[in-house]
Amino acid sequence: xxxxxxxxxxxxxxxxxxxxxxxxxxxxxxxxxxxxxxxxxxxxxxxxxxxxxxxxxxxxxxxxxxxxxxxxxxxxxxxxxxxxxxxxxxxxxxxxxxxxxxxxxxxxxxxxxxxxxxxxxxxxxxxxxxxxxxxxxxxxxxxxxxxxxxxxxxxxxxxxxxxxxxxxxxxx
Numbered sequence: 001x002x003x004x005x006x007x008x009x010x011x012x013x014x015x016x017x018x019x020x021x022x023x024x025x026x027x028x029x030x031x032x033x034x035x036x037x038x039x040x041x042x043x044x045x046x047x048x049x050x051x052x053x054x055x056x057x058x059x060x061x062x063x064x065x066x067x068x069x070x071x072x073x074x075x076x077x078x079x080x081x082x083x084x085x086x087x088x089x090x091x092x093x094x095x096x097x098x099x100x101x102x103x104x105x106x107x108x109x110x111x112x113x114x115x116x117x118x119x120x121x122x123x124x125x126x127x128x129x130x131x132x133x134x135x136x137x138x139x140x141x142x143x144x145x146x147x148x149x150x151x152x153x154x155x156x157x158x159x160x161x162x163x164x165x166x167x168x169x170x171x172x
Contacts, residue, residue: 043105044085045072046095051103055112058104062130065102068164069128071115072105080150081123087151094154097161118146125149125157127164138164 041051052058055071062069072088074081088094109120114134124147127135138160139146140153149157 041105043074043076043107044089045105046089046098046103049095049098049103051105055104055106055110055115058102059128059132062102062128063132066130066168067100067102068130068135068168070098070101070103070161070164071126071128072103072123073109073115073120073125074105074123075107078122083151084123084149084154087154088157091154091158094158094161097158097165100165101161118144121145121148123149125160127160129164129168135164135167138167 040047041053042049045051052061058069058071061067074085076082109116115126117134117136124145125140126147127138129135136146140149140160141156142148
C-alpha cells in the first residue's frame with residue numbers, strides 16, 4: 001500500500017513539473033523577445049537628440065536660438081533613406097555635432113519650394129541658417145541631386161555640418 005502511495009506521489013510530481021514547463025513556454029511565446037518602442041520624432045536618426053515636430057517650429061527655433069537648421073528629407077520605406085539613417089545614427093561624431101543644430105526630419109514634402117531647389121528626391125539634407133536662408137552652397141557630391149547623401153558619403157555630410165557651423169560664425 002505504501003508503495004502505491006509513493007508511486008502516485010512521484011507520478012503527481014512528474015506531471016506537475018511537466019505542466020509547469022509547458023506553462024513557462026506559453027508565457028514566453030505570448031511576450032515578444034524585444035518590445036517595440038513607440039515612434040519618436042527622431043524616427044531612428046538619433047533618439048538622444050532633440051528633434052522638432054514641424055517645419056514652422058524648426059524655423060522659429062533656428063531664428064530664436066541662432067542655431068543652423070538641418071532638415072533631412074526621407075521616406076520610411078526607401079532603402080536609400082534606411083541605409084543613410086543607420087549610418088547617421090551609428091556615427092558618434094555626427095550625433096555629437098548634431099546637438100549644435102536644430103533638427104527636423106521629414107517624411108513628407110513641405111509647401112516651401114526652397115526645400116526642393118533641385119527636385120523632390122530622398123534622402124536629401126539641407127541646411128538653413130538662422131536668417132532663414134537655405135544654404136545652397138552646402139551640397140553633396142552629386143551634380144544631378146545636389147543635396148543627396150549615401151552611406152558612403154557620411155564623412156562629407158559630417159564636414160558639411162562643420163561647414164554650416166563655421167559659416168554661421170563667420171557670417172553672423
